[in-house]
Amino acid sequence: MTHGDAKADGRKSGRLTLYTGLGLVLGILVGAVLHGMAAGPAEAKEIAGYFTLCTDIFLRLIKMIIAPLVFATIVSGIASFGDTRAVGRVAALAMGWFLTASVVSLTLGFLVANLFQPGAGLALPLPEAGAQSGLKAASLNLRDFLTHVFPTSIVSAMATNEVLQILVFSIFFGSGLSVIDRRYADPMVHMIDGLARVMFAVTDAVMRLAPVAVFAAIAAVITVQGLGVLIDYGKFIGAFYLGLAVLWILLIGAGWLALGHRVVRLLDLLRAPMILAFSTASSEAAFPRTVEVLETFGVRPRVTGFVLPLGYSFNLDGSMMYQAMAALFIAQAFGIHLGVAEQFTMLLVMMVTSKGIAGVPRASLVVVAATVPMFGLPAAGILLIMGVDQILDMGRTVTNVLGNGLATAAVAQWQGEMDAERDAETDGSAEASAATSPLAPARS
Template identity: 35%
Template sequence: MAMATTESRAPAAGEDTSPKASIWRNLGFQVAVSMVLGVGIGLIWPEFATSLKVLGDIFLRLIKTAVAPLVFLTVVVGITAAGDVKRVGKVGLIAIVYFEIVSTMALALGLVFGNLLGIGRNLGRLAASDGAAKGAAAAVQAAKSSHTTFEQFLLNIFPDNFIGAFARGELLQVLVISLLFGFGLMALKPEKRAPIERGINTISTALFEFIHVIMKLAPIGTFGAVAYAVGANGTAVLISLAYLVVAFFALVALFIVVVLGAVCGLFRINLFHLLRYIRDEIFILLGTASSESVLPRLLEKLPAYGASKQAVGLVLPTGYAFNLDGTSLFMSLCVVFLANAYNVPLSWEQELGILGIMLLTSKGAATVSGGTFVVFAATVTTTGILPIEGLALIFGVYRFMSIAVATCNVIGNTVAAIIVAKLTGEFDPSRRLAPSEDA
């Protein structure tokens, strides 16, 4: 028995080349390989490649099974996470106002940036021959016929059955249920609320494990979706996807330097000094693509930058649910990409409506790698206009984009913690480390 224990511990302690650390078991690597194989099959054997669409469709169906419960649980957890806001009054109120302003700016910037670049437009005329484009057009017609008046649209947002909204996949109704349930939960006395919160958090953890299992099938779904897209549309799809990734990284850089830089300048904070202070955490993000991986470190480091522990302890965790700037940028840019790629015209009224939906769905988005994509899938499904077929295609490059998503989320929340601390008198420059200690 002792020998078995020793053998089980040895690889974890000292062998980086063990099967556990093998690159072949890395999901990002598997997705990259599946993309290459899909491209190859699509170019060499287009007739067979188009028949592989079913693999991508199966993956999407499995993703959709998690969408409604994910929206419900993450919104409820996000509201309860902000429960401490009432106890700290001024800090919480200012934090929530700041989150909403900056998140809205991020969503709007993504929509404007995508429209100006015409992201995905060079794929549109090719995708128009695809059945997905016909499905998208039918969805537009269905949306027009089902929501002929504002009164009808408003009425359809509110559910008449708790379970029915989940069963029918009416995600706007699920969002309403989530908000009302979350606020109702907050109205309970702490001793009654605590066990319910623990139960919801436990179920939420189990749901994410369920999603992780589905994500293991992502290479297969990506292979089928990319093979089909290339087989049906040729090399234009590859150019569009590469352009999407480059454009997104440029958008994130623009948001950090211009928007967050301007906000920091307004409150006399040196953004680049702050970025240097958290550079180790940024390097961790570049490797893990998960903002959760640096939360404990930031909770320790930011008080040493000058913000009080109370402000950091409230603003940072709450921001992880309510202030996901990178997620907002990703969702809004990819909405424009899907609309252009599948030739679905969006009026400015529709774009404003989608922006409003994204303001809700982006709240409580999972901060683990891959969670943003699932929340984006919920948004696309909720619109009833955009084709969900494009989700598997975007997932093929999401692994690259998730690095920028996580990095932007963390930088945005770091800036938020310092600024809210300043606004509420919870910032003391004398606590800041000397430059030589900033490492």
């Protein structure tokens, strides 16, 4: 990457961030107006359906990219490592970060919920035994998860965007390429490298639609629920976002220990995928752009291609904090006391059940619905927060993206897999990018 390319990337990223932010603000304003104009909930939902159509198309385009991009980047990365022991070291470093972050996230969620007691005072009666949350959680257990990790068909895994299954197959495929005769391996590696570049080009094209998709996503939510939803559950939402703020400080602090002052540059680059994740409440939507951002930062593709997909299944920091807070919110709302030992046990259970849930619809809600009955809490209590789940999902999703971006860069730094030349280019182009930004003042 030349200095001119780095400056061009900076300008493009800056414009995308600006337009996406404008789409977010405009979506809130338009949604508030339409919510006030709608004759009732049914009409508001009908109006929101038109916005949802745009968001659904965008997310479909993103999902179209995920499988070939994950496969190409992982296989290319492992094949370029050559030494399978290097892959093992990267995996060990990544899992060490993931497990530590999971414990911190869950513990912080329990602490915030106990400190602010967001559900206390509601004094709700226990729901009837037959009350249903509408979430399929009965099959969520460790045995099913472990068997589900290994695909019976890579075609099926790619068709359903099962990231963890694609990861497992790609590890085997990449390892196979690294040990066979180079006469046969090199042409295939070049072809897969080319596939990755093609998918990056497709990603650039799809991302041009991001501001429109963000506008549509937030407008649909506000049209149906209105701005009042932020007030009705204000204590819970406020406590949750305060907890996220503390978690961000801890994550960025850990990133500073690993990367030093360069973590500031990484956060600047991550703005665009984070805004996209926040607005659409979809980690998948931010995945392709996060890959590009990490490469621009200097993380070598073979590390990004391995660690980032792994993080999407094992490093969901925002989701784990949400699960802890949601479970205690339900207990507090129904006046059920959970002691320290029970909360600690719940933490361990969630540590296990939350792994590999990235592809499960409403995954965090499913984990909570599956866990709370084990501790005498009504699973149907999840209905209490389903009305504001979209608002909460936005926060936990953007935190997941931040955590995975920091984790991937930190692992690359520890493993000596940072491209120093490219990192210097991005640092050196920061001021030039800012100067050419649409928001920068003109110079005489």
